[in-house]
Amino acid sequence: xxxxxxxxENIQTNTRKEMPEGVWIKVPTTGxxxxxxxxxxxxxxxxLSGYHFRIxxxxxxxxxxxxxxxxxxGQEIQPTDPLNFEDRKKYKDRLKEYQDKTGLSxxxxxxxxxxxxxxxxxACMDFSFIGGSMGSVVGERLGIAIDHARExxxxxIIISQTGGARMMESVLSxxxxxxxxxKLAQLEEENVPYISYMTDPTTGGVTxxxxxxxxxxxxxxxxxxxxxxxxxxxxxxxxxxxxxxxTAEYLxxxxxxxxxxxxTKMKAKLTKLLKIVLHKH
Amino acid sequence: MQYxxxxxxxxxxxxxIEELKKLSNVSDGVLDKEIESLNKRVEKLRSSIFENxxxxxxxxxxxxxxxxxxxxxxxxxxENFVELHGDRYQSxxxxxxxxxxxxxxxxxxxxxHQKGRDTQQRQYRRFGMANPEGYRKAYRxxxxxxxxxxxxxxxxxxxxxxxxxxxxERGQAEAIAKNLKMMAMLKVPFLTIVIGEGASGGxxxxxxxNEVYMMENTWYSVISPESCSSILxxxxxxxxxxxxxxxxxxxxxxxxKVIDGVIPEPLGGAHRDHDAAADEVKKQILKSLKKxxxxxPEKLIExxxxxxxxxxxxKTVK
Numbered sequence: 001x002x003x004x005x006x007x008x009e010n011i012q013t014n015t016r017k018e019m020p021e022g023v024w025i026k027v028p029t030t031g032x033x034x035x036x037x038x039x040x041x042x043x044x045x046x047x048l049s050g051y052h053f054r055i056x057x058x059x060x061x062x063x064x065x066x067x068x069x070x071x072x073x074g075q076e077i078q079p080t081d082p083l084n085f086e087d088r089k090k091y092k093d094r095l096k097e098y099q100d101k102t103g104l105s106x107x108x109x110x111x112x113x114x115x116x117x118x119x120x121x122x123a124c125m126d127f128s129f130i131g132g133s134m135g136s137v138v139g140e141r142l143g144i145a146i147d148h149a150r151e152x153x154x155x156x157i158i159i160s161q162t163g164g165a166r167m168m169e170s171v172l173s174x175x176x177x178x179x180x181x182x183k184l185a186q187l188e189e190e191n192v193p194y195i196s197y198m199t200d201p202t203t204g205g206v207t208x209x210x211x212x213x214x215x216x217x218x219x220x221x222x223x224x225x226x227x228x229x230x231x232x233x234x235x236x237x238x239x240x241x242x243x244x245x246x247t248a249e250y251l252x253x254x255x256x257x258x259x260x261x262x263x264t265k266m267k268a269k270l271t272k273l274l275k276i277v278l279h280k281h
Numbered sequence: 282m283q284y285x286x287x288x289x290x291x292x293x294x295x296x297x298i299e300e301l302k303k304l305s306n307v308s309d310g311v312l313d314k315e316i317e318s319l320n321k322r323v324e325k326l327r328s329s330i331f332e333n334x335x336x337x338x339x340x341x342x343x344x345x346x347x348x349x350x351x352x353x354x355x356x357x358x359x360e361n362f363v364e365l366h367g368d369r370y371q372s373x374x375x376x377x378x379x380x381x382x383x384x385x386x387x388x389x390x391x392x393x394h395q396k397g398r399d400t401q402q403r404q405y406r407r408f409g410m411a412n413p414e415g416y417r418k419a420y421r422x423x424x425x426x427x428x429x430x431x432x433x434x435x436x437x438x439x440x441x442x443x444x445x446x447x448x449x450e451r452g453q454a455e456a457i458a459k460n461l462k463m464m465a466m467l468k469v470p471f472l473t474i475v476i477g478e479g480a481s482g483g484x485x486x487x488x489x490x491n492e493v494y495m496m497e498n499t500w501y502s503v504i505s506p507e508s509c510s511s512i513l514x515x516x517x518x519x520x521x522x523x524x525x526x527x528x529x530x531x532x533x534x535x536x537x538k539v540i541d542g543v544i545p546e547p548l549g550g551a552h553r554d555h556d557a558a559a560d561e562v563k564k565q566i567l568k569s570l571k572k573x574x575x576x577x578p579e580k581l582i583e584x585x586x587x588x589x590x591x592x593x594x595x596k597t598v599k
Binding site for chain 1: 442443444445446448449450451452453454455457458459461462463464465466481482484485486489501502503504509512513514519522523526527528529534537539585586589590592593594595596597598599
């Protein structure tokens with residue numbers, strides 16, 4: 001029996017690739033199969049190997065907020081196609097396609113609720129939406145989350161899962177790095193705690209802005225975290241990368257994370273930490 | 282002078298003029314008339330080519346090997362430049378240079394990416410691609426400028442932050458992120474000018490000015506056209522198309538309201554006349570400083586945060 005019991009049994013999975021359909025699910029690292037119910041009860045972490053299946057905002061909100069209850073902010077902010085971008089596909093069509101496929105409107109959502117009775121703002125990215133890429137909507141919704149935390153003096157958690165900035169919005173995506181960092185600088189002035197929780201993967205412009213700016217930088221075990229992608233680095237240095245390069249464990253060893261916590265212990269540990277810094281004993 | 286592919290017609294005419302000039306010396310000026318008419322033709326040709334540059338051609342100009350680099354501008358624009366080195370943790374990154382100087386008698390801190398002119402220098406400067414130490418040096422210098430109430434000028438010219446193993450090991454992402462957060466709150470006037478390539482986090486990592494300008498033949502984007510092509514088209518062959526859809530030129534960014542203005546370059550590009558290019562840059566610096574120096578520290582911070590907070594385009598649906 002896990003410590004956490006799902007209240008809502010009818011939650012649909014967002015992503016097909018990471019969340020395979022069917023009752024028996026294969027763990028990619030071990031090749032073993034596990035029953036879906038058991039995996040769900042363990043917050044999509046394989047109890048045997050500790051492998052963390054990728055989950056999206058819906059499940060993270062469900063895990064973090066008491067009784068899965070929260071108020072969503074920023075839903076009115078919706079993507080457009082500011083540059084009329086077209087590669088092999090039109091960006092407009094790509095947006096529509098991902099919206100239909102995932103049921104999400106863009107790659108980040110914001111929820112306000114309580115975590116073990118503590119008020120909390122959570123912004124969570126969704127990798128299933130165009131690789132969790134950061135464009136104008138992600139930047140604006142994060143901005144809303146940060147402002148809400150600052151104005152109401154409520155702690156903020158940002159959960160990252162992303163390949164980086166969204167190419168289809170070019171320089172406007174790049175500017176979201178400046179935008180979110182500037183807003184975090186304002187949050188800092190108010191001494192409101194900000195926890196950056198990095199999941200697999202967290203790379204590119206997101207790592208080089210808000211993901212690395214937490215008062216506490218925390219990650220899920222085994223998450224890929226870096227600035228440049230492993231393929232690019234391999235090309236640059238012309239040889240294979242060392243074992244475990246750019247994993248959460250590697251970052252911890254090099255001093256860029258405060259700690260790594262498995263998803264199943266995340267809520268309890270973050271609560272403990274926040275209670276100390278908020279003097280709520 | 283190196284000619285780009287689209288400048289070949291210009292190159293042919295200019296070579297012809299050179300030949301005629303040699304002959305003319307021998308033949309006592311009888312060819313002067315012809316040379317003059319060829320000169321007119323070449324100017325006309327240049328105008329027509331440079332009035333209709335594609336986005337990819339501007340990318341090529343931004344990368345021209347004879348283009349002025351940060352130190353060229355510093356030596357042409359400033360007096361009393363005192364270069365400062367090192368991040369105080371690891372090393373001195375040669376891909377970012379900076380120091381105190383004066384411009385028309387006013388104290389400034391000037392920092393920029395630095396590329397090398399020949400093979401050896403290019404490697405020494407790591408092609409203008411900084412390691413975390415470069416960003417941490419810039420951090421230190423900006424805080425020094427703030428301490429002594431000196432305005433900051435940054436010159437952007439990088440193909441990106443260095444994507445190396447040690448760069449990751451020492452926290453490339455963390456170094457850039459820290460800079461962004463710090464730059465937002467700087468109490469002094471801060472001006473940024475893209476003088477060549479403005480590639481992604483490596484560029485904005487020192488580029489959060491109160492005002493941002495781009496020189497006429499530069500680019501600024503979240504990704505280079507080549508990398509964009511390789512990711513979205515799965516091949517390197519679509520760089521021209523990628524440059525076109527990324528809308529990465531100075532006029533594009535002016536239209537997107539990401540920059541405040543475009544600094545004109547001499548006809549044919551900044552590499553054709555370093556002095557003229559530097560004059561234009563200096564003119565803009567003096568103009569911007571005059572305006573920004575009138576603003577109080579709180580106002581500078583407020584304006585900067587407001588500027589970057591308003592970036593992006595979306596629709597609001599009820």
